[in-house]
Amino acid sequence: MVLEKKLADADVSEEDQNNLLKFLEKKETEYMRLQRHKIGVEDFELLTIIGKGAFGEVRICREKTTGQVYAMKKLKKSEMLRRGQVEHVKAERNLLAEVDSNCIVKLYFSFQDDDFLYLIMEYLPGGDMMTLLMRKDILSDDEARFYVAETVLAIESIHRHNYIHRDIKPDNLLLDRYGHLRLSDFGLCKPLDCSTLQEQDFSGANINEGTENDERSAAPKRTQQEQLEHWQKNRRMLAYSTVGTPDYIAPEVLLKKGYGMECDWWSLGAIMFEMLVGYPPFYSDDPMTTCRKIVNWKNHLKFPEEANLSSEAQDLINKLLCNVNQRLGSNGADEIKAHPWFEGVDWDRIYQMDAAFIPEVNDELDTQNFEKFDESENPVRKPSSKSGPWRKMLSSKDLNFVGYTYKNFEIVNDYAVPGMSMLLSPLYLPSYVHRQTWYWFHNHV
């Protein structure tokens, strides 16, 4: 009615008036269809696997009715329950649904069936930072600055919504088709259980001698290159293991002392170190030793001379990998942005600028920036039908997962039919509407 009234008062031909009304009707139909339809896994054609984690897998998929390509993350409910991750998976779904930011992967739907939870997200074809780092070994100062700066903005945006990630690592930094970074994987953190280890186990030199000494005496000190080779050999195995890699987790999180947003700035420091040195600062072949090194970071944070880090880079890392009360970022992200290592970064425009690397992406289904996964290797097993301790909890009506289902109606604008948010772009101009009318429509409705 509003449109009809405005059109009647405006200088728009009758033909264009009809066309605009037809277009709006189409969009409304799409919206209603979405509202009525109960979305399920059968609405998607399942394509290549692009990631595997402790709880399931990520693959690209195509929505059958619209042909639109997405990334589908599939999580096994029994595994979530067994590991007490139900609250975390809900937090992930809430954060993705709530935070609408350039720096956060966009969620379109979440739903469930008896055995699995599903997240349907935008597909980011540029790959993840773990894969980029494995392919490049180390980054230059300028390249690292770009990714660290975008990570600062991503962390800042989740902190603004009062979320703490706790498990920021290169695997969770994804790249879009232009090479810009987005943060993903919220809440599914799997820190090693260090609760049995007491702080004094790590802080005193005596107790530390244990594992560390073993490591030192068993193997001669490695060069940067040797350490990098060991790291790369173990990296993927750690990423897909059920415990995950503890390399980027802050000491206060490992010690379960209570933690705040500062823990995400520690992870940023560890990632920045890895970008410039080739492996993370507390790397050890054994994850438990990594944990010990992290909580006793004062004795273990060292910059290999061969890495030739600038004094500004070292200073920033030192100010991120330190005690919580001295950590940069404790008083907000601006503290970090003001550090001299970031000199010259245009914080307001960085997402509009060219990325450090532009990924090669040939078509919408291109997965060349991801590792190859074998379909048959570790398939996500279906829980045995009617037995097992979790069985009685596994139902799509399961109270544990109530409220998980979600639809993002922005999809009508983003994909299904060209909509309001796209009106600015003449690219989306339907052929039957004149350009001038289109702009009028945009300005008035």
Ligand SMILES: Nc1ncnc2c1ncn2[C@@H]1O[C@H](COP(=O)(O)OP(=O)(O)OP(=O)(O)O)[C@@H](O)[C@H]1O
């Ligand atoms: N939206 C996406 N677009 C492209 N790739 C993605 C997307 N989401 C995830 N991936 C790929 O899948 C991998 C695993 O994803 P994610 O870390 O979210 O899964 P997970 O099962 O929660 O893993 P984790 O073991 O880290 O908890 C990522 O490292 C990335 O390579």
